Amino acid sequence: MSTQPIAALFDMDGVIVDNHRYHTDSWFQFVGRYGLSLTPEQYASYINGRVAADSLPYVFQRSLTPEELVTYTEEKEEIYREMYRANLQPTPGLISFLEELKHNQVPMAVGTSAPVSNISFTLDGIQVRSYFDTVVDASMITRGKPDPEIYLTAAERLGIPPERCVVFEDAFSGIEAGLRAGMRVVALATTHTREELTNTGASLIIADFREINFKQLIERVIERGRAGVS
Ligand SMILES: O=P(O)(O)OC[C@H]1O[C@@H](O)[C@H](O)[C@@H](O)[C@@H]1O
Structure with missing residues (x-):
């Protein structure tokens, strides 16, 4: 590994x-x-x-x-x-996954098109802000998704090169932004179906975070790259 x-x-x-x-x-x-x-x-x-x-x-x-x-x-x-x-609540499996990444010292960021008001509502509302080393929002960039700026800015702030970053996305515009940033993308089939997400260029498609752990992230996304979708 x-x-x-x-x-x-x-x-x-x-x-x-x-x-x-x-x-x-x-x-x-x-x-x-x-x-x-x-x-x-x-x-x-x-x-x-x-x-x-x-x-x-x-x-x-x-x-x-x-x-x-x-x-x-x-x-x-x-x-x-x-x-x-x-109804505000974390996506199933999110907290355990964030905990596992934190335990493995993986730097984490949020890259969102949302305005600041929604970020406090969400990240503080479900109490996950402390997991993230940086949050890049709409007010911090000049070109929104599908432009890669938001994810490139997040990677730069974390000090990790784009090819070592994995983006978790649900939207077509966001998946494109991650790929254009030169990153691997894991697509969540929350907004679109698995079928709709096939052929988007995502390395892996999951229903939610219950379908992934740190070991699988390394083996199926980082090491295997874009070899296939599940
Ligand atoms: O998926 P992201 O980048 O968090 O995007 C947030 C935006 O996503 C859109 O789908 C919403 O319609 C916007 O209102 C929202 O601000």
Whole structure:
């Protein structure tokens, strides 16, 4: 087994918490308020996992002022938080997996397109913030997923080269960001089905963190690279 250090980079929404349904429902409620239209297919391709600076102009079909961006982001995310608050919980197996990585001295980061308000809501709400050495959010980057900037920034902050980083993602845009960063990707079939995630370039597809441990991460993702999906 390789002894070189590795890092684990976690997307937040759909990975640390399995909240896709609440984000989808809150987006539909939000666009409804403004008489805008959004299909599930458009959501999957142009909204899911993307920063508000990209997704909001997409739904409004125009560019937004910085003030509009802040106002609309918070409006949409408030709807989401109210919908999800009572159900907020870690993705199955997450805490044991984080504990195991910590025990094996794996540096960990969060790389999320979410605004700061949702990060406190989530990471503090389920009490996992202390596991992460750094959190890179939408306010810290100029180009959102699928651009690799968010994950490259996280890797740089951890001091681990991209080829030794594993990204845990659920969204097409996030998987692409991880691959474009030159990292291995483990896809969680929370938001999309296993079938939809096949051929995305992910090294491994898991339902949730109960399907992976440190040893498997090294053997099936780091050492085997992109050889196959399970
Ligand atoms: O998956 P990530 O990077 O944590 O993305 C967060 C974003 O994910 C999108 O799916 C949501 O619609 C956004 O509202 C949210 O901010």
